[in-house]
Amino acid sequence: MSQKQNESLSALMDGELDEMSLHRLLKGDDAAEQAAMRATWSRYHLARDTMKGDVDQFAGVDISAAVSAALVDDAPLSQSSVVSATRKPWWKPVAGLSVAASVAFAVVIGAHFTQDGLQPEQQLAGKTEIKIVTPEITKQKGPTMLAENPVNGAQQQELQQAQQRLNSYLKQHAQDSAIGQGRTAMPFARVVNFETQEPVQVPATINK
Amino acid sequence: MNFSIPSVGRLVVGFVLGLSVVGTAMANQSLTAEGWYERMLQEAPKAQYQGIFTHQSGGQSQSVEIVHGMKEGLVWERLLHLDGPAREVIRKGEQLYCIHPDARVEQIAQPTNGPFAAESMASTQQLQQGYEFLLHGPKRIAGRPAVLVQLKPKDELRHHYLVWLDQQTSVALKSELVNQRGQVLERYQFNYFAPYEQWNDNLFSPRRQGVELETTPAQDVDADATVADAQGAVESLQAAPVQNWKLNWLPVGFMQKDSAQAAQANAHDARRMFSDGIVMFSVYVEPAHEDKQDGVAQVGATVLAVQHKQWQGLEHRITVVGEIPEQTAKRIAQSVELM
Numbered sequence: 001m002s003q004k005q006n007e008s009l010s011a012l013m014d015g016e017l018d019e020m021s022l023h024r025l026l027k028g029d030d031a032a033e034q035a036a037m038r039a040t041w042s043r044y045h046l047a048r049d050t051m052k053g054d055v056d057q058f059a060g061v062d063i064s065a066a067v068s069a070a071l072v073d074d075a076p077l078s079q080s081s082v083v084s085a086t087r088k089p090w091w092k093p094v095a096g097l098s099v100a101a102s103v104a105f106a107v108v109i110g111a112h113f114t115q116d117g118l119q120p121e122q123q124l125a126g127k128t129e130i131k132i133v134t135p136e137i138t139k140q141k142g143p144t145m146l147a148e149n150p151v152n153g154a155q156q157q158e159l160q161q162a163q164q165r166l167n168s169y170l171k172q173h174a175q176d177s178a179i180g181q182g183r184t185a186m187p188f189a190r191v192v193n194f195e196t197q198e199p200v201q202v203p204a205t206i207n208k
Numbered sequence: 209m210n211f212s213i214p215s216v217g218r219l220v221v222g223f224v225l226g227l228s229v230v231g232t233a234m235a236n237q238s239l240t241a242e243g244w245y246e247r248m249l250q251e252a253p254k255a256q257y258q259g260i261f262t263h264q265s266g267g268q269s270q271s272v273e274i275v276h277g278m279k280e281g282l283v284w285e286r287l288l289h290l291d292g293p294a295r296e297v298i299r300k301g302e303q304l305y306c307i308h309p310d311a312r313v314e315q316i317a318q319p320t321n322g323p324f325a326a327e328s329m330a331s332t333q334q335l336q337q338g339y340e341f342l343l344h345g346p347k348r349i350a351g352r353p354a355v356l357v358q359l360k361p362k363d364e365l366r367h368h369y370l371v372w373l374d375q376q377t378s379v380a381l382k383s384e385l386v387n388q389r390g391q392v393l394e395r396y397q398f399n400y401f402a403p404y405e406q407w408n409d410n411l412f413s414p415r416r417q418g419v420e421l422e423t424t425p426a427q428d429v430d431a432d433a434t435v436a437d438a439q440g441a442v443e444s445l446q447a448a449p450v451q452n453w454k455l456n457w458l459p460v461g462f463m464q465k466d467s468a469q470a471a472q473a474n475a476h477d478a479r480r481m482f483s484d485g486i487v488m489f490s491v492y493v494e495p496a497h498e499d500k501q502d503g504v505a506q507v508g509a510t511v512l513a514v515q516h517k518q519w520q521g522l523e524h525r526i527t528v529v530g531e532i533p534e535q536t537a538k539r540i541a542q543s544v545e546l547m
Contacts (some may be wrong), residue, residue: 015505015507162501166505166512169490169492169512169527169529170507170510170512170529172479172490172529173488173489173490173510173529173530
């Protein structure tokens with residue numbers, strides 16, 4: 001999996017992934033790649049749960065091997081010069097936009113998965129199940145907490161749609177705020193930048 | 209940054225600035241908080257300055273370099289992200305250029321016939337419905353004398369808003385959105401702010417090497433397309449008719465935006481926006497095909513409240529997004545009546 005996909009996964013986990021990137025992420029090339037993505041997804045959640053103290057015991061599933069296997073240097077997710085019909089400018093203002101207000105400095109709403117003290121991947125003994133987190137919109141940094149259930153495709157799709165939708169609301173609102181406030185020296189940097197998200201500092205251990 | 213001013217010019221600039229500061233100081237003494245705020249609305253767009261500001265929200269921080277001015281009645285601006293990929297935005301009146309990190313330039317013309325074209329800056333009268341204006345001063349931000357205008361909510365339905373205005377230019381040097389528990393939800397602050405006297409087109413040319421801004425307008429963006437794009441990507445394929453709806457409750461001071469176009473804006477539009485003059489929220493009403501969960505989420509300064517309601521056998525999803533307290537957002541969502 002590429003760095004970019006890791007970043008997208010992180011963003012998705014925090015509910016900050018825009019629909020464009022999500023489509024890219026899920027476009028899924030082959031089974032191995034999808035498996036690797038799921039593995040990484042699981043691990044991100046485990047790591048987060050661990051940090052939150054949410055998990056008692058869980059899989060000593062060593063996914064590092066799978067991740068390593070899947071760490072191929074594939075072609076970077078398209079930043080190609082071909083502008084597709086669906087490609088949006090990273091800042092797409094509405095009429096009457098006041099730019100200082102529109103300071104489209106791409107700010108990712110919320111954060112990527114950059115909490116401090118991200119645990120290095122550990123070998124954990126325990127049962128082989130992975131904790132399932134039920135989808136709900138909770139009061140937290142990201143709009144949703146997605147369920148981690150790689151088996152149920154339909155449910156996953158539903159969640160992704162919910163995620164996309166929330167992100168689109170946030171983005172649309174950020175754009176409107178920038179426009180509507182009319183205070184030219186008061187940019188609201190809440191616009192989600194779809195295409196140039198900040199790279200997540202993926203801890204070295206994850207990439208082994 | 210590369211703002212070079214000839215040394216002789218600097219002396220002149222210093223002298224002129226000095227004079228203007230004195231003059232401004234004398235004129236400032238009688239202004240009320242409302243007066244300062246209105247002055248910002250009037251004067252800040254015309255100001256010529258360069259600077260670096262930071263925006264903080266939800267644990268994130270972004271630094272941006274900005275150059276601002278007005279030429280022949282048009283606002284010119286150049287913004288450059290200083291962290292991460294070097295995204296740049298250049299504005300010349302209605303023409304907006306987005307320069308991507310890969311040096312690709314995207315040009316967007318802002319049509320003047322969109323719903324926001326006639327949007328005038330919020331009047332202080334509207335603001336006074338929801339906020340009490342308080343003036344504090346003198347303050348010092350980015351090394352410059354400033355005053356603090358505090359917008360204190362008259363009810364618990366909105367957040368506090370504080371804005372520090374540069375005494376000389378009336379530009380907002382700092383602003384904070386603070387909830388009623390005193391927590392800062394969002395902060396915007398100049399770390400470096402320097403007015404310039406001499407106009408120079410070069411100040412607004414791209415910092416990226418070898419980038420040329422084209423002059424032919426690219427695609428036109430209109431509000432409806434933006435909304436459609438934002439929503440269409442996530443809606444299911446079948447296009448269900450949008451339900452007619454209204455809000456049964458609106459906090460004091462909030463008005464629907466683009467009300468000038470209200471006649472055109474059919475009652476069936478999926479999204480409506482409301483503002484009290486300083487904060488805004490949007491309400492989306494859409495058919496719901498999946499994910500029937502209600503809930504509230506906070507992302508930085510922005511809150512999202514989702515509710516589902518049944519109407520004529522169809523499940524609908526109501527979403528309220530804005531920089532308002534959770535309780536307010538929930539109450540607004542609950543007050544949506546489908547018709």
